[in-house]
Amino acid sequence: MSDHDDNLEIDEQRRDVVRSLSAIAGMTALAGLVRSEMALAQDDASDLLPNGLPRSSLDAEPAVVEFDRPLDLTDPSDAWYAKIKATNNLAGVKTYVPMFSRAYICPQGQPSHPVFGHCGIWTWQLQKATTGEFEDAREGSMIQRALYTGTILDPYTFEPVETLENPYTGETITVEDSIFAMNYLLHPMGGGRDIDIAEFYNPEEKPDTPYVRFGDEVAFVLAGLFQGEGDYQPRADSSWWTTNYAQLIDPDQPLVETRYNFTGLMRAWERPWLGVEKPDQTQLLWAVEGRKVHSIDRIPDLLHKHVLSKYDDRV
Numbered sequence: 001m002s003d004h005d006d007n008l009e010i011d012e013q014r015r016d017v018v019r020s021l022s023a024i025a026g027m028t029a030l031a032g033l034v035r036s037e038m039a040l041a042q043d044d045a046s047d048l049l050p051n052g053l054p055r056s057s058l059d060a061e062p063a064v065v066e067f068d069r070p071l072d073l074t075d076p077s078d079a080w081y082a083k084i085k086a087t088n089n090l091a092g093v094k095t096y097v098p099m100f101s102r103a104y105i106c107p108q109g110q111p112s113h114p115v116f117g118h119c120g121i122w123t124w125q126l127q128k129a130t131t132g133e134f135e136d137a138r139e140g141s142m143i144q145r146a147l148y149t150g151t152i153l154d155p156y157t158f159e160p161v162e163t164l165e166n167p168y169t170g171e172t173i174t175v176e177d178s179i180f181a182m183n184y185l186l187h188p189m190g191g192g193r194d195i196d197i198a199e200f201y202n203p204e205e206k207p208d209t210p211y212v213r214f215g216d217e218v219a220f221v222l223a224g225l226f227q228g229e230g231d232y233q234p235r236a237d238s239s240w241w242t243t244n245y246a247q248l249i250d251p252d253q254p255l256v257e258t259r260y261n262f263t264g265l266m267r268a269w270e271r272p273w274l275g276v277e278k279p280d281q282t283q284l285l286w287a288v289e290g291r292k293v294h295s296i297d298r299i300p301d302l303l304h305k306h307v308l309s310k311y312d313d314r315v
Contacts, residue, residue, distance in 0.1 A: 003064075005179060006262050009303055016299045017205060023284075026058050036189070036234075046119060048131065051177060052188045058110055060127040060128065060143075060282065061088075061127060061128045062092030062093070062125065062126065062128070063126040063127055063129075063142040063143075064090065064091060065094040065253070067081070067090075067251040068251060069251060070249040070250060070251060071085070071248065071249040072167030072249075073191060073211070073218075073249070077099035077188070079305065080151060080188060081188075082172040082248060083220055084126075084186075084242050085160075085248060085254075085256065086218075086243050086248055086256065086258050086292075087220075087222075087241050087258065087292065088124055088126055088144070088258075088292075089126070089254060089255055090126075090127030090254060090293060091254035091255060092126070093122040093255070093294055094123060094124065094125050094293060094294065094315075095122075095123075095125070095126075095292060095293075096121055096122065096123055096124075096292070096293050096295075096296070096299055096315065097122040097124070097229055097260055097290050097291070097292050098119075098120075098121045098161045098290055098293070098299045098300055098303045099119070099120055099122075099200050099260065099262070099288050099289065099291075099294075100117070100118070100119050100158070100288070100289055100290070100293060100302075101117065101118040101119075101120075101262075101286055101287060101288040101289070102114055102115050102117050102118070102155055102287055103115050103117075103118060103286050103287075104285040104287075105167065105168045105268055105276075105282060105283075105284060106168070106282065106283045106284070106285055106295075107168050107282045108281050108282065110168075112285070113167035113168065114155035114156070115155060115164070115166065115167060115168070115274070115284070116152050116154075116161075116164055116175065117152070117155045117156075117158045118150055118151070118153060118178075119150060119158075119302060119303055119306055119307060120149055120150025120151070120154060120178055120185055120303075120307060120315070121148075121149055121150070121299065121307060121308075121314070122146055122147070122148055122251070123146070123147040123148075123149070123301055123314055123315050124144060124145070124146050125144070125145045125146075125201055126142045126143070126145075126172070127142065127144075127145060128141075128142065128143075128200055129141035129142055129143040129186075131312070134185055136187075136193075137185065137186070137187075137267045140187070140188040141185060141186060141187050141188070142185075142186045142188075143184070143185055143186070144181060144183065144184045144186060145263050146181060146182070146183065146184070147180075147181050147239065147314050148179070148180050148181070148182070149177075149178065149179055149305070149307055149308075149311045149314040150177065150178035150179075150307060151177050151178075151182065151306050151307050151310070152164070152175035152177070154259060157248075158302075160306050161175060162174065162175060163175065164273055166274055166276075168268075168276065168282060169275050169276065171275050172276050173178065173273055173274060174273060175273060177310075177311075177313075179311070180224075180257075198254065199284055208296060213245065214242070216244055216245060216246065217242055217243065217244055217245060218242070218243060218244075218245040218248060219240050219241065219242040219243075220240070220241045220242075221238065221239070221240050221280075222238070222239050222240075222241070223236070223237070223238050223239075224236065224238070224264075231267070231278060231279060232267055232270065233265070234283075235242070235265065235266055235267070236264070236297070237262060237263060237264035237265065237267050237286070238262070238263050239261065239262045239263075239265075240259075240260070240261045240262075240269050241258050241259070241260055241292070242258060242259040242261075243258040243259070244256060245255065249265075257291060257292060257293055257294075257298070258291065258292040259291055259307055260288070260290040260291055260292055261288065261289060261290075262287075263285070263286060263288070264284075264285070264286035264287065264288075265284070265285055265286075266282060266283065266284050266286075267280075267281070267282070267284070268280065268282040268283060268284050269282075270284075271284065296315055299315075
């Protein structure tokens, strides 16, 4: 094989890396995603997760990937696993992403306003994917199970509220908690797909996922860009994941904490309780600060108080 052919193969591998990692990024989008009716169903009295999957699906065999050498971020395969380690873990244990956010309502041609605060947590578990569950699974494929749990806060005091005034409509609205689940199939060096949201996957992603070094730290930027045409567009988000470089590449440090920042753009009507209806083009802008951890003890006290005190089975 010529050097030219080798380079083409490497470029294609890098494209596949980016496609899978962009999918991981998009799983961090908050409630209000374009989901199927099944994904929106919330029956707390049943044995189903909010997207219709059985709760037993959370108990499948964890995905574990071991390395006996430092990860090399210039290698496409190592880069794929490094970003999974930065955003999740390769040790088969649960990952938690507690976060605080503020959402801004952005009407077309009018001033924007803070509309609500939010605190929530992702609970993630990587599992081995089998062809019995997914026909397109292959050797080394993983399924990421994800539960999201969150409550609404006053946008100025960050205290829990049951009602808020929508500064765009002037109406008093009754807020709703965010309780849902998502699942994503990941193929090492070969892309992946969202089980619940077909629009999310972005097969035309550029062939490079940038990362930058800040002294002892490395930061990865990932994007979730919704595809297709529809009244939900424009729909996009971007996240930065920043962690210690030496710990990330060290095979003897399977769990690393990561700072998480997220910015997202969506239609306001995707949150029906806001009282903004189609075809209104008003948008919501999300700004999120969080951290990826691996112990319940590392979850901030305010999240224990406002979220886990109500939903202790979500971790």
